[in-house]
Amino acid sequence: MTATIPTTALHSPVIAWFEAHARDLPWRRPEAGPWGVMVSEFMLQQTPVNRVLPVYEQWLARWPRPADLAADAPGEAVRAWGRLGYPRRALRLHGAAVAITERHGGDVPREHAQLLALPGIGEYTAAAVASFAYGQRHAVLDTNVRRVFARTATGVEYPPNATTAAERRLARALLPADKDTAARWAAASMELGALVCTAKNPDCGSCPVAGLCAWRLAGKPAHEGPPRRGQTYAGTDRQVRGRLLAVLREAVGAVPQSLLDTVWEEPVQRARALDGLVSDGLVEPLPGLMYRLPAGPAKSGPEAAPDRTPDRPPGRSPEAS
Secondary structure, X not given: OOOOOOOHHHHHHHHHXXXXXXXXXXXXXXXXXXXXXXXXXXHXXXXXXXXXXXXXHHHHHHOXXXXXXXXXXXXXXXXXXXXXXXXXXXXXHHHHHHHHHHHHOOOOOOOHHHHHXXXXXXXXXXXXXXXXXXXXXXOOOOHHHHHHHHHHHHOOOOOOOOOOHHHHHHHHHHOOOOHHHHHHHHHHHHHHHHHOOOOOOOOHHHOOOHHHOHHHHOOOOOOOOOOOOOOOOXXXXXXXHHHHHHHHHHOOOOEEHHHHHHHOOOHHHHHHHHHHHHHOOOOEEEOOOEEXXXXXXXXXXXXXXXXXXXXXXXXXOOOOO
């Protein structure tokens, strides 16, 4: 099904709702600046807002500018990341800070192409920073926005598991022509998905465009696509990696493998998890079976692109794990 409502009919009510109901989040305040927006985008990838807030504040207090982070070891970024999960994001953010310092004089670039050229930044993050930090006109498609568009414009409960070309075309069609309105629309549609048009139990009674929503007007037909499964954590390599990193984050220097061996009983999975951390550049092996957080340049491999946690507001990204 394609959009049958005038694209402009959604803009005013959604933006008006946002002006009245948007959460007061630090990365939305003027003093956050482009660097604060970028940091929030990295941290909010698949991580709920309430977990991000304290780490975000501590991060910017320690590294208020990209050059401050770039001057520190990448392992310190991993340490400060704490238990946000997907710690490769910390390395990617450190790599981006180094590139910003070296290529752009320490200022987060304004141009979308320059943002996209930074290590660890994909299409979503580049568009989000350009829109949220600089008020530019870009289609910002995260999980929340995709769900809002799927329901209001195409009449289905959930978007596809991966972003499609059709979704990108729809997002461009729904984008206001005026850049300031477009930037506000990007933030407002994202917040609507985070607070009202949620994945489970959407609050249609509070939705400013319920009367235009194709999915609601069709009787809220059930999802017909592949089953939507949540991610598991207990017993996975991710859990083992987290426990290994916790030991290294709390250590002042290098730790022996014998100490790491105590975090997980199953030796094959433990070894696989440790090897993965080394391969990802999150752990640095030293002679004598010693390990530490990385002290050298961070690796900056290809960016992954998982969906974002549904309750994430503007200033987040779905790209790295």
